[in-house]
Amino acid sequence: xxxxxxxxxxxxxxxxxxxxxxxxxxxxxxxxxxxxxxxxxxxxxxxxxxxxxxxxxxxxxxxxxxxxxxxxxxxxxxxxxxxxxxxxxxxxxxxxxxxxxxxxxxxxxxxxxxxxxxxxxxxxxxxxxxxxxxxxxxxxxxxxxxxxxxxxxxxxxxxxxxxxxxxxxxxxxxxxxxxxxxxxxxxxxxxxxxxxxxxxxxxxxxxxxxxxxxxxxxxxxxxxxxxxxxxxxxxxxxxxxxxxxxxxxxxxxxxxxxxxxxxxxxxx
Amino acid sequence: xxxxxxxxxxxxxxxxxxxxxxxxxxxxxxxxxxxxxxxxxxxxxxxxxxxxxxxxxxxxxxxxxxxxxxxxxxxxxxxxxxxxxxxxxxxxxxxxxxxxxxxxxxxxxxxxxxxxxxxxxxxxxxxxxxxxxxxxxxxxxxxxxxxxxxxxxxxxxxxxxxxxxxxxxxxxxxxxxxxxxxxxxxxxxxxxxxxxxxxxxxxxxxxxxxxxxxxxxxxxxxxxxxxxxxxxxxxxxxxxxxxxxxxxxxxx
Ligand SMILES: Nc1ncnc2c1ncn2[C@@H]1O[C@H](COP(=O)(O)OP(=O)(O)OP(=O)(O)O)[C@@H](O)[C@H]1O
Ligand SMILES: [Mg+2]
Numbered sequence: 001x002x003x004x005x006x007x008x009x010x011x012x013x014x015x016x017x018x019x020x021x022x023x024x025x026x027x028x029x030x031x032x033x034x035x036x037x038x039x040x041x042x043x044x045x046x047x048x049x050x051x052x053x054x055x056x057x058x059x060x061x062x063x064x065x066x067x068x069x070x071x072x073x074x075x076x077x078x079x080x081x082x083x084x085x086x087x088x089x090x091x092x093x094x095x096x097x098x099x100x101x102x103x104x105x106x107x108x109x110x111x112x113x114x115x116x117x118x119x120x121x122x123x124x125x126x127x128x129x130x131x132x133x134x135x136x137x138x139x140x141x142x143x144x145x146x147x148x149x150x151x152x153x154x155x156x157x158x159x160x161x162x163x164x165x166x167x168x169x170x171x172x173x174x175x176x177x178x179x180x181x182x183x184x185x186x187x188x189x190x191x192x193x194x195x196x197x198x199x200x201x202x203x204x205x206x207x208x209x210x211x212x213x214x215x216x217x218x219x220x221x222x223x224x225x226x227x228x229x230x231x232x233x234x235x236x237x238x239x240x241x242x243x244x245x246x247x248x249x250x251x252x253x254x255x256x257x258x259x260x261x262x263x264x265x266x267x268x
Numbered sequence: 269x270x271x272x273x274x275x276x277x278x279x280x281x282x283x284x285x286x287x288x289x290x291x292x293x294x295x296x297x298x299x300x301x302x303x304x305x306x307x308x309x310x311x312x313x314x315x316x317x318x319x320x321x322x323x324x325x326x327x328x329x330x331x332x333x334x335x336x337x338x339x340x341x342x343x344x345x346x347x348x349x350x351x352x353x354x355x356x357x358x359x360x361x362x363x364x365x366x367x368x369x370x371x372x373x374x375x376x377x378x379x380x381x382x383x384x385x386x387x388x389x390x391x392x393x394x395x396x397x398x399x400x401x402x403x404x405x406x407x408x409x410x411x412x413x414x415x416x417x418x419x420x421x422x423x424x425x426x427x428x429x430x431x432x433x434x435x436x437x438x439x440x441x442x443x444x445x446x447x448x449x450x451x452x453x454x455x456x457x458x459x460x461x462x463x464x465x466x467x468x469x470x471x472x473x474x475x476x477x478x479x480x481x482x483x484x485x486x487x488x489x490x491x492x493x494x495x496x497x498x499x500x501x502x503x504x505x506x507x508x509x510x511x512x513x514x515x516x517x518x519x520x
Contacts, residue, residue: 042377131360138320138356139374140349 030144030222031152037145038153044146051154058119059112059162066111067166070103071095071173079182089188091178093196099170100201106253108163109212112155113245117220120151121241124224125234133225148221152214159213160206167202204263208256212249219245273298273430273463274319279328281314288314289325290487301456301464303474305509306484307518312467315484316434319465320354321345350378353423355433359415361407361422368394368403371422378426393421396458397451413444420451424459431455433466437473449473471510475499483509485518
């Protein structure tokens with residue numbers, strides 16, 4: 001791009017495609033190596049526990065607040081819809097189904113992405129531009145195994161727990177708004193909720209959230225690991241990580257949901 | 269060639285169209301301090317990274333005790349890095365750890381030591397750089413010179429045969445510069461068998477601490493000699509660099 005002449009459309013499109021292909025290759029290689037790093041020794045249990053604590057500690061409060069208010073607002077919205085044909089007893093079951101199957105995993109991972117994915121990108125990016133990653137390597141330590149493996153492992157393990165917490169407070173939120181604010185009859189409300197919502201919905205949502213946790217941590221670590229050019233580069237890596245992981249969560253969610261859908265159809 | 273610890277033979281390295289190293293030949297003598305000087309961007313850091321095995325050269329050899337490091341596989345290379353210690357330009361201490369933990373880190377990772385032995389080793393390293401009372405602090409609580417000293421302690425703690433310093437004094441004030449130079453010289457003198465390689469822009473310090481000086485220019489070593497050789501040489505490139513003049517064969 002020497003400024004000799006402006007790029008034509010084909011060229012800039014080509015460059016963009018090449019960039020995406022390069023990124024994909026680099027991400028795949030990085031992530032495969034990090035996963036292999038989880039499986040082979042040395043196992044750094046202490047780092048894993050430290051990262052699990054970090055993930056939980058960073059995100060629990062925002063996940064609880066988000067969960068509660070999501071449940072509450074969906075109670076009000078579905079009351080508006082169900083009230084039109086006198087099916088307000090279905091509010092609880094519908095909202096809890098939506099929470100456990102979809103809103104829990106997606107909103108939890110988006111919040112954790114903003115909190116933890118960005119922190120991972122910033123931390124590894126800072127380590128990169130301050131030569132701390134080179135220092136690791138110069139001490140005969142595999143930096144991807146040392147840095148990325150425990151972060152990815154910890155986020156995969158913690159995300160389902162956070163997702164379950166989201167589901168739990170979400171269910172409390174919808175129940176409280178429905179029975180106390182909207183004055184829905186509690187009897188049928190809780191009966192239907194118990195009848196409609198299957199443990200598989202909860203497990204399925206938690207499983208999905210583990211996958212999203214993998215996306216959040218691997219993208220954050222990858223972007224940070226390849227950061228260049230000082231504080232600005234770290235900032236860019238952080239922004240790119242959060243955006244890329246956020247988009248990836250929604251895209252992957254669609255495909256996973258489509259694949260998983262037939263599994264739950266036959267039970268109704 | 270018993271005193272030749274490391275021999276660089278015709279090392280070449282390019283990045284895309286840019287030829288950085290165009291055949292570097294250099295002998296790094298055992299038990300001495302060799303200082304590599306040269307303009308910014310001539311490839312001194314690249315040379316150090318190649319030596320450390322962090323970058324692979326396009327061609328050429330690095331001979332170390334009859335072995336060619338450039339031919340080593342990944343696991344042999346990893347083992348080889350255990351014989352090296354590197355002090356990074358900005359210290360590159362891990363800021364998630366205290367100074368003590370930074371220095372304990374390479375020991376914890378590579379040597380199975382009892383906590384007591386470990387503490388003895390780390391304390392000895394800390395004491396050798398005058399930081400014994402500062403082990404509990406985080407890196408950001410130390411001054412630049414103290415961080416540099418901690419980095420030296422970390423590089424030294426496993427008693428490597430080779431110590432590489434990448435511009436250890438760039439960006440320090442004159443007094444701190446003198447202090448770090450003293451540290452490099454002192455470490456060398458108090459550690460038998462240690463081979464040091466220092467990259468520096470600072471001519472005064474170089475003349476002060478070096479046993480041997482090599483100048484890298486346009487991808488090759490164009491001068492090797494003792495500090496006295498440097499002072500008296502009539503090589504125009506070296507003269508211009510040493511005196512910091514604008515006129516001469518080196519064009520800005
Ligand atoms: N990873 C890399 N990719 C592409 N080019 C590089 C890379 N590393 C170094 N270079 C280029 O190689 C040349 C030499 O870089 P190097 O860092 O070795 O310089 P230097 O001699 O250490 O300079 P300074 O004294 O300023 O530290 C520079 O022009 C740099 O742009
Ligand atoms: Mg350099």
